Amino acid sequence: MAKKRRTLVLGISGSPRKGGNTDVLVQEVLKGAKKAGARTQFVNVAGLKISPCVACYHCAKHNGKCAIKDDMQRLYAMLKRSDVWVFGTPVYWFHVSAQLKAPMDRMFAFIFDKSEPMKGKRAAVVTTSGDADVREMARHIWGSFATACRFTGVKLAGRLAVQGVNKEDAKKRWTGFKRAQRLGARLARC
Secondary structure (H helix, E strand, O other): OOOOOOEEEEEOOOOOOOOHHHHHHHHHHHHHHHHOOOOOEEHHHOOOOOOOOOOHHHHHOOOOOOOOOOOOHHHHHHHHHEEEEEEEOOEEEEEEHHHHHHHHHHHHHHHHHHOOOOOEEEEEEEEEEEOOOHHHHHHHHHHHHHHHHHHHHOOEEEEEEEEOOOOOOOHHHHHHHHHHHHHHHHHHHH
């Protein structure tokens, strides 16, 4: 009998602050996934050189191959290998950070890849916000992800909004961490 491959959960943080609230929250989701038996991988895209999409449609004519040669090529490989994507972003002007928006736009190339790299994938989105009404702050982000997932066939398997997770607010941090770990465990099993 063949051994079942463990789920690979890729955490993608769009925080411009290395080790900031969003990085920490995404890593807590991964911690929950790992405890539930999944393999995990983390990347903060702010540390990568990823240019924005230039709408040249090279990908449409070349089986999903993007004409821009930068660190997105490495991220494409990571996305294709993984089963679950966890996108994390701080809420900036009611949407994702610029650091996360560029790679999200570049995923447009996957639509034209005949190997169907999005088929069977699951995704979750986690957000951090300084505002007390975190759900309202995340509403546009969640809507954007829900639409993208419907369009591409990716299953939106979870979402989470947390008000800050910094060291100064231990009670909120603990609650946010616990919710993040539960989401990670759920993603590892679904």
